[in-house]
Amino acid sequence: MNKIVAGLLFGLTLGALDGATAWFYPEARPMLTSIMIGSSIKGMIVGLFSGWFARKVQSTRWGIVVGSALGLLFAFFVAAMDASKGQPHYLEIMLPGFVVGAIIGFLTQRVGSRDLASQRTL
């Protein structure tokens, strides 16, 4: 399994789990399925880029930094879309998205095979 596939799988799983925590908010329960799908897609995109980065750069620290930055960025897009509907939840979406991105960035550094032709170590 290469790092991009690993990133996609971790992103899908962690994104779905993160979305599932919306169950703890009664007002969000009716939208649980769409939240989980959206969160999974967000996670997969973060995983895709984190996996690509992990193939190029071997550094746990930079993997976490890039993963958390990507998580924060895509969580911001999701929160902005949410806000456009008149219900801003920036903190609720961006804070966990930031940490989930960091976890995905970490895991893509640890799991999966790398593209040996273009590796660098920071």
Add this chain to the structure above:
Amino acid sequence: MELSDSVLDHLRRVAALPDLSGTRYELEGEIGRGGMGIVYAARDRVLDRHVALKVLDLTPAGEAQLIAALEHPAIVPVYEAGTLLDGREFYAMKLIRGARLDQYVARQSTLAERLRLIWRVGEALAYAHSHGIIHRDLKPQNVMVGEFGEIYVMDWGVKAIAGTPAFRAPEIVLDQRSDIYALGALLRFLLPEPNPPALGAIAAKAMNADPAARYPEVPALLADIERFEQGMAVEAWPEPLWHRLRRFASRNAVLLWLLAAYTFAKFLIFFLRKF
């Protein structure tokens, strides 16, 4: 004319020195005494380099041929073998400048460095075993650490050598597992006090009185040391649950911190929304 004791001692020492006439070497002084002879520092006049010259006192038992058959970075290369005018056999080898392992570790206290030394010795042993040769007398005094940290395993044994008690396996007939016993004893010698239980268990398994209960080969012992270095469970030690948990936490500290951060963030958001 009477000679003083100091003059007599000097004459005895000079008389005991080997006569190197007829060879390309110039004697510089005694370095040490091995199991089968005396090692001298000498200068190779032809190539103008310093060498170690081992002069054997016993009937030659193929020691030079034995070592020359082993070409490995951790085994001292033999340059030449020959016979002195007095009939004694000698062989010239690379002169190692550095310290004996026991002296070196007195200055180097890190566990990682000590395990690196064991690794290098183990690799040399594994190489020799793959050529059907066993050391027979592995001990700290027979391992040299060069100026750049390189390792040399010296005094490869011949059948006349019985081994050193603290490092010698109890069995009468020595084989590869006897070297594994000695490597375990060397590991135990190198471990700091208090030693990590997993490493103590590896040494104990290698030093089991029953050869069949030891590691079957050197690479298996080295693999167990590598598992320890990577924070994994070692074969030699059925670790208690608390130790396993601690090792897991140590290996996955970053991931556990990230998961804790996520949980904290979720709790924070959950309780903040009430205000």
